[in-house]
Amino acid sequence: MVCTVSTPMASGPAFVQPAPMTRLLPTAGSEARPQMRGASGSSTATRATATSVAGAAAAAGAVVGAGSKRRRAGQMPKVNLMPNTGKMPKGNLMPATSAPTLEINYYELDDVDAPKILAAVQDAISAAGPIVQETSSPEERLLKVLSEPSVVAMLTSISRLPVFSYEMGSAFKENLDLLLALKQIKYFWSVPQSQLVILLEQLARQVAGPKAAEAFGEFAQALAQTSSHTEMIKHLRDELPAEVRTTYMQNAEYLETSDAHAVYPTSIYRQCDALTLATEDASTIEAVMSTTLTTTIKIARKVLEPSNRLLADVYTPLGRCVAVVDDKVEALYGKDLDAYFAHHGIEYKKLIFSGNEVDKDIRDVERILVALKKSGQGRHEPLLVVGGGVIADIAGFAAALYSRNTPYVMLCTSIVSGIDAGPSPRVCCNGFDYKNLYGAYHPPVLTITDRGFWKTLHPGWLRHGVAEIIKMAVMKDLSLFELMEKWGTKCLVTKFGTVGESVNDSEFQDICDLIVGKAMEGYVRSEYGNLWETHQCRPHAYGHTWSPGYELPSGMLHGQAVGTCMGFGAYLACKADFIDETEMSRILKVISDCELCLWHPVMEDGAAVWQSQVAMIEKRGGNLCAPIPRPLGQSGYLNDLSEEELLQDLQTYKELCLSYPREGRGVEEHCVDVGLEDPQAKKVAAAVPDRFVVTPMDMVASKLAKAKAENDMPAVADAVRMLDSVDSMVAKYSSQPSEALRSISMQTAKTNPMWADAEKTGDTTRLMEAEMISGQAEGQLLQLLVKFGGVKKVLDIGTFTGYSSLAMAEALPEDGHLVTLEREAVAAQMAAENWAQSQHKGKIESRVGEAHELLQALASEGASFDLVFLDVDKPGYLALYQTIMDSGLLRVGGLLAVDNTMYKGEELSGEQLSVNGKGAESLNQGLLADERVHQVMLPLRDGLTLAFRQC
Numbered sequence: 001m002v003c004t005v006s007t008p009m010a011s012g013p014a015f016v017q018p019a020p021m022t023r024l025l026p027t028a029g030s031e032a033r034p035q036m037r038g039a040s041g042s043s044t045a046t047r048a049t050a051t052s053v054a055g056a057a058a059a060a061g062a063v064v065g066a067g068s069k070r071r072r073a074g075q076m077p078k079v080n081l082m083p084n085t086g087k088m089p090k091g092n093l094m095p096a097t098s099a100p101t102l103e104i105n106y107y108e109l110d111d112v113d114a115p116k117i118l119a120a121v122q123d124a125i126s127a128a129g130p131i132v133q134e135t136s137s138p139e140e141r142l143l144k145v146l147s148e149p150s151v152v153a154m155l156t157s158i159s160r161l162p163v164f165s166y167e168m169g170s171a172f173k174e175n176l177d178l179l180l181a182l183k184q185i186k187y188f189w190s191v192p193q194s195q196l197v198i199l200l201e202q203l204a205r206q207v208a209g210p211k212a213a214e215a216f217g218e219f220a221q222a223l224a225q226t227s228s229h230t231e232m233i234k235h236l237r238d239e240l241p242a243e244v245r246t247t248y249m250q251n252a253e254y255l256e257t258s259d260a261h262a263v264y265p266t267s268i269y270r271q272c273d274a275l276t277l278a279t280e281d282a283s284t285i286e287a288v289m290s291t292t293l294t295t296t297i298k299i300a301r302k303v304l305e306p307s308n309r310l311l312a313d314v315y316t317p318l319g320r321c322v323a324v325v326d327d328k329v330e331a332l333y334g335k336d337l338d339a340y341f342a343h344h345g346i347e348y349k350k351l352i353f354s355g356n357e358v359d360k361d362i363r364d365v366e367r368i369l370v371a372l373k374k375s376g377q378g379r380h381e382p383l384l385v386v387g388g389g390v391i392a393d394i395a396g397f398a399a400a401l402y403s404r405n406t407p408y409v410m411l412c413t414s415i416v417s418g419i420d421a422g423p424s425p426r427v428c429c430n431g432f433d434y435k436n437l438y439g440a441y442h443p444p445v446l447t448i449t450d451r452g453f454w455k456t457l458h459p460g461w462l463r464h465g466v467a468e469i470i471k472m473a474v475m476k477d478l479s480l481f482e483l484m485e486k487w488g489t490k491c492l493v494t495k496f497g498t499v500g501e502s503v504n505d506s507e508f509q510d511i512c513d514l515i516v517g518k519a520m521e522g523y524v525r526s527e528y529g530n531l532w533e534t535h536q537c538r539p540h541a542y543g544h545t546w547s548p549g550y551e552l553p554s555g556m557l558h559g560q561a562v563g564t565c566m567g568f569g570a571y572l573a574c575k576a577d578f579i580d581e582t583e584m585s586r587i588l589k590v591i592s593d594c595e596l597c598l599w600h601p602v603m604e605d606g607a608a609v610w611q612s613q614v615a616m617i618e619k620r621g622g623n624l625c626a627p628i629p630r631p632l633g634q635s636g637y638l639n640d641l642s643e644e645e646l647l648q649d650l651q652t653y654k655e656l657c658l659s660y661p662r663e664g665r666g667v668e669e670h671c672v673d674v675g676l677e678d679p680q681a682k683k684v685a686a687a688v689p690d691r692f693v694v695t696p697m698d699m700v701a702s703k704l705a706k707a708k709a710e711n712d713m714p715a716v717a718d719a720v721r722m723l724d725s726v727d728s729m730v731a732k733y734s735s736q737p738s739e740a741l742r743s744i745s746m747q748t749a750k751t752n753p754m755w756a757d758a759e760k761t762g763d764t765t766r767l768m769e770a771e772m773i774s775g776q777a778e779g780q781l782l783q784l785l786v787k788f789g790g791v792k793k794v795l796d797i798g799t800f801t802g803y804s805s806l807a808m809a810e811a812l813p814e815d816g817h818l819v820t821l822e823r824e825a826v827a828a829q830m831a832a833e834n835w836a837q838s839q840h841k842g843k844i845e846s847r848v849g850e851a852h853e854l855l856q857a858l859a860s861e862g863a864s865f866d867l868v869f870l871d872v873d874k875p876g877y878l879a880l881y882q883t884i885m886d887s888g889l890l891r892v893g894g895l896l897a898v899d900n901t902m903y904k905g906e907e908l909s910g911e912q913l914s915v916n917g918k919g920a921e922s923l924n925q926g927l928l929a930d931e932r933v934h935q936v937m938l939p940l941r942d943g944l945t946l947a948f949r950q951c
């Protein structure tokens, strides 16, 4: 699909086409200048300049001469300019001014003559074909191609065409790929060398077939290997033969005044035009301005396979690609993206951002802007945006803001972005708890939808996206509706032909593409003609009139809420005689078959639904303008619905829905059902003041949340300082350790180099670290437990340098006994040396070996302990725990203390657990499932769990 979006330049009074153009202003100089004409004046000098330049182009064989000019650069509306006769047209009540009006026209372009353009392209391609296959260097071949008279003629003449105009679109509407190439060829002078050759290849494919295109393709690949292929064509001018150079330069000079877009473009995807009318004394000026944007949409397959050139053709000429990528997409397809760009020799800079609704704040947009600046993003190079609806919205908005507008290519990876948010001109972010409060109108220059990405979508997300397809089908396309009736369920089950047997079902593959393409086409047909939302007849707002009032409170997925609103809209359409009952039933059935919600209990709150209608009327400029089908497949608008009627209609609609499967309810209706946070819960939590801050951790979390919301780095630093100080505070206000324990801490702190050597020499079986020591807070807790519990017999599993052993021994009574187990003889030896000076050393018995074996031995000796401290390698935790319990090593009424049960917070981070993290998790689960113990996990240091053996 190739679309040109043009905003209407004029509305209101009818204008009449002007007499042929003449200019009043001289044309010399480098800036594009407006051409101003008075009622009757003209400048022959200026006209002579234009004619002589046009003559030069004609001499080179240009297909369109100066005799056939248009005034429009882009697709200007068919305006009729008022003849400036000084007399008012009949029926006009406005008095005429006697002074002549000055009229400023900005551009002067050639007429579109499709057969001539086509012939010129054919001539150029057949002349260039043999040249690109020569054996000389790619650089030489390119110069030769550019010097070929028919190529010169084609390029210069296309550069003078209104390529974004309605006439151009109509002339080439039967061949959209040709139209797309011609739109860009206009800018040939300023595009990179590679880009021009890729465009020639595309032209060749359209006018001379795949074989001819192949030769250009090979040439493009050879050229892409040269160091200069990213340089603009105009930089080759001095290497061209003199007469060729002169022709190109004269063309450039001519364009400077007739259409500067073509010779000094800031963007090859948008143009401007205006009509300015001024009284002779310039005391009153009436002007209208327009912006014309061009965009392309492709429903494609296997976009990231190296053989697919859609992205490569955009980024090879630039030599690099800067991309904003959704973090979840990066996790799933990051390697494929890396490999794709590496294969094509394109430098790939990826900027990863979260694509969650909660991360759709203006600060998230700002973060993207900062990243773009850091990556040196240029205003000419299209940014690549890869992801779903949220990334499409925030990265598109960042692109709109960056350098006031930067083009971007949207690679849609979700169903919602693939048919709705992706090609949407409405880019935005949330603010002050309002969805999409800030935004701009900035569609991508290229949107690519590849449903291959949908295979990894949660089924709930697919359903939610299907709602948008049904929306377009009901409002715009009966044939799409019929496809959904027939294939909607299968699309859901097979994730649009991306899983199971359906992958090899070519007929179904085509059906899926057709459904996606038609949904997309319906969407842009509704949206692109009303780009700035300057009126409210917006068919794509079907299903979006009443549900905004209850979507958040219900916690429903957007698509599910849209389902309810579409169903209700269909019911109202039937009631208004816009559709008949059969059509209404068909609509409700498709919604229900696609497992979407028709009715949700939240709709019982009629007052809230009415409030939504009131808010919508305000938003829609005082009109309800609720889009509903009229008839099925076409759009109508409901404008009057009183509160009383609404409440009554909701009740009748509810009764109707109850007869549908699941009593009208959807499958996995709510955000939480598909693993997403409930946005309402999030909103409520965000609104909760600091009164819920009751612990230092709460305070840190609260500060960090606030800092995140306000992008406040000093507040982040403050939170970090607090976190760092927690251990010091615990140490400060806990009993102080003995001198012997202090000494063990100090000695152990120096051991790291020694442990590294010991591992290398094989003196230890594992790498030990000074940080393995338990330390003061735990030491004091263990001492307290020994004292409080009247403990006499302690088992310390994991001696290391002897800190926990000595700490507990110090607390034991004189007749107390502690057995400590250690696998590494070196550590056990060091511990013994550390206790050597302590008066409590006699209470300690050290055993060296694998804990498991040592436990078996202790058990066979009939040993039993009041307190067991477990602090060894985590993967063995659960097995050791079971041995301790099953063998009776921990007596009933005894206490088990286990260290590191929160293992580095791995489980909290949500990242994949390490083997140690998994070991800690297994033990935690084991404790939970074991009724013999009553336990509590304390967030002391790395987590310390105390488990009392009750039976």
Ligand SMILES: C[S@@+](CC[C@H](N)C(=O)[O-])C[C@H]1O[C@@H](n2cnc3c(N)ncnc32)[C@H](O)[C@@H]1O
Pocket (backbone or CB within 6 Å): 772, 773, 774, 775, 797, 798, 799, 800, 801, 802, 803, 804, 805, 821, 822, 823, 824, 827, 849, 850, 851, 852, 871, 872, 873, 876
């Ligand atoms: C974290 S450190 C113990 C720290 C000590 N409790 C303290 O208070 O400083 C773990 C010790 O257990 C030992 N260890 C690890 N796994 C073991 C096992 N399966 N059997 C015996 N000892 C083991 C290690 O060699 C290490 O010295």
